[in-house]
Amino acid sequence: RIVRHLYAEARGDRRDLPRRAVDAVLDLCATGRPGGPSGRISLSGGLEAFAVRGWLRVGPARPAVPTSTAPPVRTPPAPSDTPLRVPGVTEPGNGWRIRSSLIEKPGEMVYTSLEWCFRADMMDGCTIRSRREGDRIRPEGGSGSRSLKKLLIDRRIPREDRDALLVLAVGYKVLWVPGVAVDAEASARRSENSIEAGTGRRIRVALERFPVRTNAGEGGTGQDGEA
Numbered sequence: 001r002i003v004r005h006l007y008a009e010a011r012g013d014r015r016d017l018p019r020r021a022v023d024a025v026l027d028l029c030a031t032g033r034p035g036g037p038s039g040r041i042s043l044s045g046g047l048e049a050f051a052v053r054g055w056l057r058v059g060p061a062r063p064a065v066p067t068s069t070a071p072p073v074r075t076p077p078a079p080s081d082t083p084l085r086v087p088g089v090t091e092p093g094n095g096w097r098i099r100s101s102l103i104e105k106p107g108e109m110v111y112t113s114l115e116w117c118f119r120a121d122m123m124d125g126c127t128i129r130s131r132r133e134g135d136r137i138r139p140e141g142g143s144g145s146r147s148l149k150k151l152l153i154d155r156r157i158p159r160e161d162r163d164a165l166l167v168l169a170v171g172y173k174v175l176w177v178p179g180v181a182v183d184a185e186a187s188a189r190r191s192e193n194s195i196e197a198g199t200g201r202r203i204r205v206a207l208e209r210f211p212v213r214t215n216a217g218e219g220g221t222g223q224d225g226e227a
Contacts, residue, residue, distance in 0.1 A: 006058040007043065010113040010179070016044035025049040029056055046114060046209040055156045059113045059179025060207060062095075062164065084126040084168065086203055092128045096166060097208040102201055109188060110204060113179040117188040120201035125170045130163055137174040139181040140189070148174050155180055168205070178207055 003025045008014045028039050028051040040050040048061035082092045090098045109117045135148035168176040175186040188202045
């Protein structure tokens with residue numbers, strides 16, 4: 001039930017989650033696993049399950065690479081200051097395609113690890129990049145503003161994965177780190193049950209994954225298989 005809940009929370013529904021995928025995620029958490037409960041497996045919908053240091057996370061998968069690439073494979077780095085097109089499609093160049101659109105109807109609001117709705121007035125000048133020293137965020141459910149560096153440590157994000165995270169930010173104000181945290185002020189969810197509800201524009205931002213090729217002409221599709 002916990003695995004299904006995490007998957008539904010990350011994707012927005014429970015489609016394409018067969019029993020064998022649930023069993024594979026549970027195997028990651030097995031205490032008798034060599035080296036302890038750790039590792040990652042690909043799930044459908046651009047997600048992955050990742051177990052490390054006693055924690056299980058389901059969220060956006062690392063960009064795929066060609067199967068012909070010899071291991072170990074380094075995660076493609078996140079981009080550097082790519083302007084977010086609103087509305088439109090932005091391709092940062094590291095395995096993600098980002099679609100943004102203006103929405104007005106409450107029924108169009110979506111909140112998952114791969115898709116989120118924001119207040120339009122907070123998105124002016126938004127760029128897509130990797131993390132940098134000085135980044136700060138006021139995460140939903142938190143008590144105030146804090147450094148992104150400390151947040152990633154508290155959320156048990158492995159050091160080797162932090163530089164590959166996508167960061168949507170305006171200057172040093174982080175609006176969203178997909179699968180990790182969203183800024184409480186920028187999130188449209190904050191105003192839905194307040195006096196601000198129904199006022200102002202909203203922007204829906206959705207992530208789509210596609211294969212990354214390290215060199216032209218390399219073989220392999222780089223697509224996910226089911227766990």
